[in-house]
Amino acid sequence: MRLVIARCSVDYAGRLSAHLPSATRLLLIKADGSLSVHADDRAYKPLNWMSPPCSLKETEDNLWTVTNKAGEQLIITIEEILHDSSHELGVDPGLIKDGVEAHLQELLADRMEVLGDGWTLVRREYPTAIGPVDILCRDSSGTVLTVETDSVPPRPRHWAVEIKRRATIDGVEQLTRYLEYLNRDTTLAPVGGVLAAQSIAPQARTLAEDRGIRCLVLDYDELRGIDKAEDRLF
Template identity: 70%
Template structure:
């Protein structure tokens, strides 16, 4: 991973355009080729980013990050304050809470818990920033990303928001709706989710666990 702290301006040109005026920011260049721009707030959420496959072209005072679709992230560097590279090694992956993992398995098996006509696309749908718990389609055929928690907090809503922003950049999936599913969803998290157009679903673990599977069994 490469960490660059710089006073910079950022311009994104693609299906939409975005501009970040000159300021001090952290630029992350990861081994997978992705480039993301961070400020000193907003927790882990980047201000803008480009996911792989993409390539970085460095010129004096300029970075240009471009993907196969022709989208560009142009970073104008006024001053570089820090530039370092670090080898992080292999990532062992997130170890999920046992209940969360079982909730994901049960909900995927009985996806119509989310609504009539829902169909499963895949569990642990891969993205450049981590796997989405469940990707499914609703009765209209629209893609839906589902984030599952045992207790639903604001952090979980923020996590799902990041996934949605990334998935909605994919023309094969867009538009992608979001569902935040948990055994208990805190009021603040529900308000934030609904404000962002994310539907909240409260899961009953015992009820899901008691539903008989419609898969063929040997015994």
């Protein structure tokens, strides 16, 4: 990573045309080849930038040209360099986001066994007319070897899983609506419901259980680590 503080003007010609009049700014050149131009305000957004992959060419007359594959160009006219330093940062281990619904869904989808032995994912974001169900999965009831009888052989039962950071009455109502739709599909029915959340409001639990919806408290550390058999629903 190279940090340059310089008085410069910048012209961008790409998806739009833009110009930065002369001023002192930070030029942030990253190891991935990207460059961004920062003013002394707005934490998040650079004034201008070029995303990788792109190449920086410094010509002797203090003209920097950053070009990407699409031919977009960032032209930086350097008037005075006030600071210039380079630093070796190495690869970043990256951000770990906790407790986001999407993340819980991801983790749970990867660890279907938390729901029960032999449970398998059908798909995440299973589409219905009223929106996607977080997770649709199957239990193992159809895979059990049984003695041949005249009765209909058992088949895997489907389950719709609604995931929340904190489950409330609203979540139960939402899952109930999904179940109503899913159970109209004769290739899926009967479909059971599971309400999975890091915490479940007492009234939500009461309503869910009253409607035959199973409740599962998700332990974040457990989802990331090894599941404990004794905590399984079945």
